[in-house]
Each structure stands twice: as structure tokens, then as C-alpha cells.
Amino acid sequence: MSRTRRTALPRRRVRQVALAGTALLAAALTACSGGADGGSDGGAKADAKNKPAMAVSVNLTGDQVKAGEPVKVTIADGKLAQVKVTDGKGGELAGQIAADGKTWTSGRNAAPNADYKVEAQNTDSQNASTQFKTSAADKVNKVSINISKGSTVGVAMPVSLVFDNPVKNKAEVEKQLKVTTSNNTEGSWGWFKDYSGNDRVDWRPKDYWKSGTDVKVEMNLNGVDSGAGGGLFARDYSTEFKIGKDRRMEVSLDTKKMSVTEDGQVVKTVPVSAGTPGGQKASWSGKMVLMAKEGTIRMDSQTVGLGDAYDKMVDYSMRLTWSGMYVHAAPWNAANFGSANTSSGCVGMSDANAKAVYEQVQAGDPLEVVGSGSKGKADLGNGYGEWNLSWDAWKAKSALAGAAQNG
Known part of the structure; x- marks a missing residue:
């Protein structure tokens, strides 16, 4: 500017x-x-x-x-x-x-x-x-930001902005969004629909973040017009965060095991039982991101369209998708850890292993599900699914990239 x-x-x-x-x-x-x-x-x-x-x-x-x-x-x-x-x-x-x-x-x-x-x-x-x-705006648009100021997050965490109202002027809005890093990390914004149905724009690095990177995000939106039905923004937004340890997880549907690596070295391998193959109870596959550590929560199968399959309090819950896929403790399924995938879509393990993993990981750590028997990859907005796209495919989702091509 x-x-x-x-x-x-x-x-x-x-x-x-x-x-x-x-x-x-x-x-x-x-x-x-x-x-x-x-x-x-x-x-x-x-x-x-x-x-x-x-x-x-x-x-x-x-x-x-x-x-x-x-x-x-x-x-x-x-x-x-x-x-x-x-x-x-x-x-x-x-x-x-x-x-x-x-x-x-x-x-x-x-x-x-x-x-x-x-x-x-x-x-x-x-x-x-x-x-x-x-004069005051007839309609005001607002932004929800996924990373709070001062946070430390894992190497796969994108910057994710979800808007209260529709954003038709995507290129004009994107021009006012700026990501500054301590090591000139290459990245791009991409637009799509959030799981809620609202407009959403994420900033993803080309590759996973480097541990120790400091990140500042400036959203100079005050006075910007969202376009028809969206209203004006009436304030600016900003956040700053740091990238923590390079920790990654992989779940194999074939071996029924989950491995945890730090800086490329395997530090833990635990037996698990993932989703039951062949239907809606199968697990999602592909690259996901640990969205949040939610602790002990109530899981009710009726909220995710699985009838009355379960309704219980679950410990050490770590969210992977908005649709309800978690890594968590599942002591009721102990007989199948390491031998059979029989859950309703989540990745379950023993109380002791779940506690150890929960204490070790952080929001933003990547988790990849590989092997056979999944129900495919979750939709882009169902969690943080951008890592399943190639770099070129992701860059094409930028409104400014589209404007340049059309111009």
C-alpha cells in the first residue's frame, strides 16, 4: 500500500x-x-x-x-x-x-x-x-479467526477466516489480508465454503510450516464492502502466533496402528481401532489437521446421522473434522486395538495411550490416515482439508489468482 x-x-x-x-x-x-x-x-x-x-x-x-x-x-x-x-x-x-x-x-x-x-x-x-x-453501515460483516493471539500451533495449521455474511467481492477482501512470517514462508489464500455453509478463506503454506516460525496476520478490512448481501466490515482484525514442534501422526487402516513422529523420528507407536469399513462408519482418509484438544466430551451418534449407535462421555478427545471424527480413548473397544477396525469412524485407543498422546500433541499437528477401507477424503471445509490439494490446485483458489487470469 x-x-x-x-x-x-x-x-x-x-x-x-x-x-x-x-x-x-x-x-x-x-x-x-x-x-x-x-x-x-x-x-x-x-x-x-x-x-x-x-x-x-x-x-x-x-x-x-x-x-x-x-x-x-x-x-x-x-x-x-x-x-x-x-x-x-x-x-x-x-x-x-x-x-x-x-x-x-x-x-x-x-x-x-x-x-x-x-x-x-x-x-x-x-x-x-x-x-x-x-454514516453507520446498513449491514456489518464480521470475521471468526481460528488462531487466537499468542498461540503456539502445529506445523499444519492454516490461517482460517470464516465470515458471518456472504462475500461476493472476494478479490477486494483478499487484497486487505496480509500474512508476514519471520522466514518469508511462501503461501496462498484460498476460498471455499466452510462446513457451516459460510464463506471461508484460508492461508496455507506451500509446505508444512517450519518449527519456530513467527507469524503475523493483518486483516485491514474496516470500510471494505463484502458485496451484495454481505455488508461492510466495520473494524480491522489481527492475530499473531508461533509454530511449535514438528510433530506428525499417521494412522494405518491396514496395520491398525498410529505412529507419532517428532522432527522426523518415530517417538511413539500405539495400537488403534479405526472406523468400520464399508459404510458411513468408516473413517475419513487423507491428510487432516488436529483442530482442537477438547478433553472429555459427550459423543452422541444422533448428532452425526448414525442413529442410536452410541451416546457416552469420551475422554482425551482430539477433533479432526467438523463432522465428528476424533482421536480419543475408547476402553470399551480394547479387544480390537491393533487387530480390527470396528469404531463408528473415530480412531480409538486405550486410556493410557490416549492420555499420553493427548498430553504430547498440539492443535495444528497433521494427521494422515492411510490404507484401505476408508470412505474417502473429507470435504475441503470439513476441518482443514487443504493439504489434500496440490500446491497449484490450492493457489488456483485465490480470488486474486482468478482476477489475474480473467484480466
Whole structure:
């Protein structure tokens, strides 16, 4: 985003000219070093009197301005030297003066329900200022972020944003999303539908994160229009997090075992019983991400469309999909650990092994299910399924990639 050019203001006495309406020709300004009644520099005083007044226009005026568009300042004669647009909270809308010096445009839109002050100066050191106020948004869109500020997550955790309302202007929204890392990690945003049915955009690295990476996410959305039916965003969002230990899990449906590796070395192998092959009770396969450690929870088969197959409290529960696939303790199925897949879709193990794994892993650790007898890969939005796509396929889901191709 371009920044407003900052030019030191001359130490002169200048009369401020108020802007009212879209354009106003300013009265003649005195811009000399002496006082109003004369000074030692008579030539400068005479020149200042002969200069035309500064006339500028602002595209947004009044006290009920509709938000959601950039601020544009235009000078009638001469050139702009600097423009500053600030809101009532001290925030500044950065912008850029065009190459011909005639216009200045903010890099971001005016936000809803905000007071703005516009201050302009031309190359002859004449100043002008005005104010305007934007009205509240008719409809406000909001964002849910999957990673809380200060978290440490595993090497597969994507940045995931789910929107309350539809996002039609996906490219405009994506332009305002920025991921900064401590080691220049390559990654891309991708759009799709969340399991809830809402619009969602995730940022996934090309490969799994490197352990120790620091990540900052800035969502400069205040004043951005979601498009038809979505409304305006009325605030910015941000989060920061760190990538923890490189820990990965693999479940083999063939051997009925789960292995845990750290930094490429196997540190634990446990017997398991996964989903029953041949129907809806089979496990999902492919690359998944440990979404959250939920501890002891009630699992009711009726909530996932499996009738009255089970309803019980389950310990050491670790979520893999929104549809209800977990890794957890399953002491009632002890006879089948390591020998048969007979669960209702989850990966079960003994209390002792589940406790040990639960204490060892973190949200964001990858888990891959391999072997035969699965019901295929879960939908992209059913958890964090982006790792099942090739890098090129994932990049193609960026709205900006699509805009570039269409352009």
C-alpha cells in the first residue's frame, strides 16, 4: 500500500481555508515570512499576493457520507505537496499523490460511522482543510479467526477466516489480508465454503510450516464492502502466533496402528481401532489437521446421522473434522486395538495411550490416515482439508489468482 508523501511544512504563517461542498475556490492566501502588516521581505509578500488561491475538492462531504469508498482530493491549479486524512480516533488513511500532482487517493476506504479530517497543502505552501462524517453501515460483516493471539500451533495449521455474511467481492477482501512470517514462508489464500455453509478463506503454506516460525496476520478490512448481501466490515482484525514442534501422526487402516513422529523420528507407536469399513462408519482418509484438544466430551451418534449407535462421555478427545471424527480413548473397544477396525469412524485407543498422546500433541499437528477401507477424503471445509490439494490446485483458489487470469 502506498504511503502519503510527507513534506515538512515551512515555518510560515498561513491562513487555513475551509472546504465546503465538493469544491471551493479559496480566498487569496498570504504566505510570506512577515506579519500581516508587512515585513522585511517585501518581494515575497508581493509574490504571495499575486498567487492564485488554492482550490481543491474532496469526493466525500457532509455528515451522512456513505462509507466504503476511498477518499479522493483533487487540486484545481498547481500541485499537491501533501495530504493527510485522519479519523476521530487518531488513525490515518494513508494514500498517494498521483504522478501529475493533481490528485491524492487513499489506499483504504472510508470506514463506517467515523469522523474524518482532510488537510491538504500545495507546493506553494498554501493549506486547506475540511471534515466529513460517514454514516453507520446498513449491514456489518464480521470475521471468526481460528488462531487466537499468542498461540503456539502445529506445523499444519492454516490461517482460517470464516465470515458471518456472504462475500461476493472476494478479490477486494483478499487484497486487505496480509500474512508476514519471520522466514518469508511462501503461501496462498484460498476460498471455499466452510462446513457451516459460510464463506471461508484460508492461508496455507506451500509446505508444512517450519518449527519456530513467527507469524503475523493483518486483516485491514474496516470500510471494505463484502458485496451484495454481505455488508461492510466495520473494524480491522489481527492475530499473531508461533509454530511449535514438528510433530506428525499417521494412522494405518491396514496395520491398525498410529505412529507419532517428532522432527522426523518415530517417538511413539500405539495400537488403534479405526472406523468400520464399508459404510458411513468408516473413517475419513487423507491428510487432516488436529483442530482442537477438547478433553472429555459427550459423543452422541444422533448428532452425526448414525442413529442410536452410541451416546457416552469420551475422554482425551482430539477433533479432526467438523463432522465428528476424533482421536480419543475408547476402553470399551480394547479387544480390537491393533487387530480390527470396528469404531463408528473415530480412531480409538486405550486410556493410557490416549492420555499420553493427548498430553504430547498440539492443535495444528497433521494427521494422515492411510490404507484401505476408508470412505474417502473429507470435504475441503470439513476441518482443514487443504493439504489434500496440490500446491497449484490450492493457489488456483485465490480470488486474486482468478482476477489475474480473467484480466
